[in-house]
Amino acid sequence: MAAQAAGPQVDGVALTVLLFFFVVVTIGGFLAAKWRRPASMHSLDEWGLGGRGFGTVITWFLLGGDLYTAYTFVAVPAAMYATGAVSGFFAVPYTIVVYPLIFIFMPRMWSVAHRHGYVTPADFVRGRFGSRGLALAVAITGLLATMPYIALQLVGIQAVLDTVGLGGSGNWFVKDLPLFIAFAVLAAYTYSSGLRAPALIAFVKDSLIYLVIVVAIIYVGVKIGFGDMFRAAETKMNTKTKTGAATGVFIPNSKTYWAYSSLALGSALALFMYPHSMTAVLAGRSRNVIRRNAAILPLYSLMLGLLALLGFAAIAAKTKVIGADGKPNAQLAVPHFFADSFPSWFAGVAFAAIAIGALVPAAIMSIAAANLFTRNIYREFFRPAATPREEARVSKIVSLVVKFGALLFVLSLDKQNAINFQLLGGVWILQTIVAIVSGLYTRWFHRWALLGGWAAGMIYGTLAAYHQKSAATAHFGGSLARFPFTQTTVYIGFTALVLNLVVSVVLTGILVAVRAPAGADETSPADFYSDSQGPTTTVPGTAGGLAEPA
Amino acid sequence: MSHPAGRRLPMSVSVTCAILLLIPVLALLIVPIYARRGPQLWGFPFFYWYQFLWVFLAAGFTWSAYVLIDRSRRGPRDGK
Known part of the structure; x- marks a missing residue:
């Protein structure tokens, strides 16, 4: 029964379990609008940030549900399956290193955002550097990086649907209909409940994931044995491919030390620059909620x-990764492992965990992208007088547009593209860090220099990624390249960030020397420490450079 | 507007916390210290179990930094 699940037949039991959890989550998503019900849902603070009042536990689930996505559940094990540690296991140090960084930087971001009603990272850059251009650059980078990330969630759901037998051959309508329905339902409850929906669903998601991973690891320990598992992996990674190179990396050696650590550090820095991480952080009730979470969130990295x-x-386990369409696809490694090794009903639970694990971040990402558009493009450039109600309305509509954009992206392009663009998105979003993190501490950098550094990093990163070939694609095939003037392979995003920083410093020196006008700063030093318990008294963003009530 | 916890931290607390937070970062980013096969633990090569161990250690270090800051913010009056 279970062995047939990998074939074209539909696995009825697994599908029923999957559907059951999908219905539970859907009901929860719609009811979430009533959860901690605000007086009015018609503002970005309520719809887009859940009222900015989530405590430690809810924030833990929300951030965990947000940061550990289908990428985690499907793409990381797939990378381990295909090429080993340097492409996959770096995610563990990456998601450990990120928390000390969040601990240091995010309370300051939370405070200043709370005082000034900032909803997006670009809001902060706009307020801090008084530069519409720089804020637009940050907003567009956020949108560009988030879209393929949402698309990648869909790839995760697709892998599950393919495994239960919905997918593969047949006409495109039948093949893609389940994915379409799942996303339409997600879009509907995100529209009505905003950030409350993924916050509530995250509880279901994480409980399922923990259950599944505990069972799976016990199974591996008892049935396969960890020693045998590692030996099988080592043998595969050391096997030579047709080109004569090893298949992958089991334990990094001196040639790949820098690749491993620059991927871990670069990805960690990128992770909390993503608009959706910012959204979940800003939804917290206080600075301490963020600090406490930075200390307890590494538990998710254990799961990862x-x-x-x-x-x-x-x-x-010699899992076969041939998809229903007859082509090999490493993304199917984990879903097929569950289908082959466990009874159908438990495989169904695992599939539900993966699918819901994709829905939660997709919801938060679409909210974050919608907020970026509304705040930093729509209001900034088209409707400066937009009311909070109008902002919420625009955001809701944009959240739908963003999701369907991602859906089209996945349906029209190859799956591999979604993964490659997500890697590129990481390189891009990393380029916003100089403006954002430096802004939390100093205004030494000139706004135009930051824009120049951002542009240099974006151009270098995109070109370097473009030239990466892989077995699957001619371009955007990987995220590692030689560091200029050396033989050392490092993460492209990391090199781009170094370039970005150098350009920003040099240009700042020049611009300060020629006395180029610096933008107005609407923040004050105390804003970065404030820890008021209630929401701000100012109407979000309307202050626009005016003094805050102190 | 009052912001009760909006005080700057004493230098000693800031420095201690910075060190506490830096330790896990360095322990994981300096790959040569753990990119080796042995000693093994329950069949896990050192490279793998070392990183799993740091999940817990990093949580511990970060929590210590949190406790330090929290106590310092509360001040000597109601600090434990």
Whole structure:
């Protein structure tokens, strides 16, 4: 029964379990609008940030549900399955290193955002540097980076649907209909409940994920044995391919030390620059909620690491990764491992965990992208007088547009493209960090210099990624390239960030020397420490450079 | 507007916390210290179990930094 699940037949039991959880989550998503019901849902603070009042526990689930996406559940084990540690396991140090960084930077961001009603990172840049151009650059980068990230969530859901037998051959309508329905339902409850929906669903998601991973790891330990699992993985990684190179990396050596650590650090820096991480952080009630979460969120990285090992388990279990369309697809490693190794009903629970694990971040990402558009493009350039009610309305509509854009992206392009563009998105979003993080501490950098550094990083990063070939694609095939003037392979985003920083420093020196006008700063030093318990008294953003009530 | 916890931290607390937070970062970013096969633990090569161990250690270090800051913010009056 379970073995047939990998074939074209529909696995009825697994599908029923999957549908059951989908219905539960859908009901929860719509009811979430009534949860901690505000007087009015018609503002970005309520719709887009859940009232800015989430405590430690809810924030833990929300951030966990947000940061650990289908990328985590499907793409990381897939990378482990295909090429081993440097492309997959770096996610573990990456998601550990990110928390000390969040601990240091995010309370300041929270405070200043709270005082000034900022909803997006671009709002902060606009207020701090008084530069519409720089804020627009940050907003557009956020949108560009988020779209393929949402698309990647869809790839995760597709992998599950493919495994239960919905997909593969047949006409495109039948093949893509389930994905279309899942996303339409997601769009509907995000529209009505805003950030409250993913916050509530995150509870279901995480409970399922923890249950699944505990069972899976016990299974691997008892049935395969960890020693045998690692030996099977090592054998595969050391096997030579046709080109004579090793298949992958089991343990990094001196040639790949920098690749491993620059991927971990670069990705960690990028992760909390994503608009959706900012959204979940700003939805917290206080600075301490963020600090406490930085200390307890690494528990998710344990789960991530164990999930990553399932990629190796799939190697040891000789899992086949042929999709319903007859083509090999490493993304199917984990879903097929569950389908082959467990009874149908439990495979269904695992599939539900992955699918819901994709829906939660997709919802938060679409909200974050919608807020970016509304605040930093629509209001900034078209309707400066937009009321909070109008902002919420525009955001809701944009959240729908963003989701369907991602859907079209996945349906019209190859799956591999979604993954490649997501890697590129990471390189891009990393380029906003100089403006955002430096702005939290100093206004030494000139706004135009930051824009120049951003542009340099974006151009270098895009070109370098464009030239990466892989077995699957001629361009955008990977995220590693030689660091200029050396033989060392490093993460492209990291090199781009170094270039960005150098350009920003040099240009600032020149611009300060020629006395180019600096923008107005609407923040004050105390704003970065404030920890008022209630929401701000100012109407979001309307102050526009005016003094805040102190 | 009052902001009760809006005080700057004493230098000693800031420095201690910075060190506490830097330790896990360095422990994981300096790859040569752990990119090796042995000693193994329950079949896990050192490279793998070391990183799993740091999930817990990093949480511990970060929590210590939180406690330090929280106590310092509360001040000597109601600090534990």
